[in-house]
Amino acid sequence: EVQLVESGGGLVKPGGSLRLSCAASGFTFSSYSMNWVRQAPGKGLEWVSSISSSSSYIYYADSVKGRFTISRDNAKNSLYLQMNSLRAEDTAVYYCARVPRISRSHYFDYWGQGTLVTVSS
Amino acid sequence: QSALTQPRSVSGSPGQSVTISCTGTSSDVGGYNYVSWYQQHPGKAPKLMIYDVSKRPSGVPDRFSGSKSGNTASLTISGLQAEDEADYYCCSYAGSYTFRVFGGGTKLTVL
Numbered sequence: 330e331v332q333l334v335e336s337g338g339g340l341v342k343p344g345g346s347l348r349l350s351c352a353a354s355g356f357t358f359s360s361y362s363m364n365w366v367r368q369a370p371g372k373g374l375e376w377v378s379s380i381s382s383s384s385s386y387i388y389y390a391d392s393v394k395g396r397f398t399i400s401r402d403n404a405k406n407s408l409y410l411q412m413n414s415l416r417a418e419d420t421a422v423y424y425c426a427r428v429p430r431i432s433r434s435h436y437f438d439y440w441g442q443g444t445l446v447t448v449s450s
Numbered sequence: 451q452s453a454l455t456q457p458r459s460v461s462g463s464p465g466q467s468v469t470i471s472c473t474g475t476s477s478d479v480g481g482y483n484y485v486s487w488y489q490q491h492p493g494k495a496p497k498l499m500i501y502d503v504s505k506r507p508s509g510v511p512d513r514f515s516g517s518k519s520g521n522t523a524s525l526t527i528s529g530l531q532a533e534d535e536a537d538y539y540c541c542s543y544a545g546s547y548t549f550r551v552f553g554g555g556t557k558l559t560v561l
Contacts, residue, residue, distance in 0.1 A: 364550075366496075366552075373537075373539060373552060373553070373554045373555040374488070374490075374496065374539050374541070374552045374555070375552060376541070376549070376550040376551065376552060379549060379550070388546075388549040388550075390549075391548075424495060424496070433484075434501075435482075435484035435486070435542075435543035435550065436484070436486035436498060436501040436502070436541065437486070437488075437496075437498060437541075438498050438501075438507065440495040440496055440497075441495065442495050443495060
């Protein structure tokens with residue numbers, strides 16, 4: 330069974346940093362592209378970042394470019410999101426999501442349950 | 451403001467059909483056949499309902515269907531059931547720079 334479990338969320342002050350993790354199990358993690366998607370309280374989904382299976386291709390939304398860094402450790406079956414210079418508008422539930430192992434896939438077939446990040450003084 | 455435009459809400463009675471639209475541009479929805487739809491119940495993670503405009507994952511009822519015309523994609527739910535009441539989001543590939551964009555979401559109410 331595919332499982333994605335996020336952790337690392339919490340309360341942080343504006344300008345602070347936080348590192349999110351996503352532990353994957355039930356599939357060959359190293360073969361799949363992974364993404365972070367966030368959802369501000371009461372708002373819609375926003376794609377944040379994507380990383381290919383071998384970390385060769387990395388993409389960011391303009392809203393986080395230069396502040397967030399996505400990475401992965403295939404040996405540990407883990408996905409990460411390093412978030413720096415956090416702003417109030419980064420407050421959201423952060424989901425990790427898997428992209429299927431099919432050429433030219435651009436959808437998310439499995440999602441974690443999310444971890445809440447609150448940026449407030 | 452979301453990149454893709456969806457109606458904020460739609461409603462229908464049990465057994466009826468509803469259609470949710472998702473309007474983008476030729477740089478996203480209109481330019482690629484990579485539109486997906488997600489269902490989200492309150493407090494839950496999103497669930498994939500449709501991918502590549504009109505394909506249905508295993509386990510998703512055939513009451514859910516997707517289509518696209520020009521820059522607008524649509525999700526149609528026929529034979530509405532109470533459990534279909536949820537938020538629905540479209541998502542599209544948007545090229546190698548913007549990459550992926552979501553719609554603002556549509557709240558479906560089953561009357």
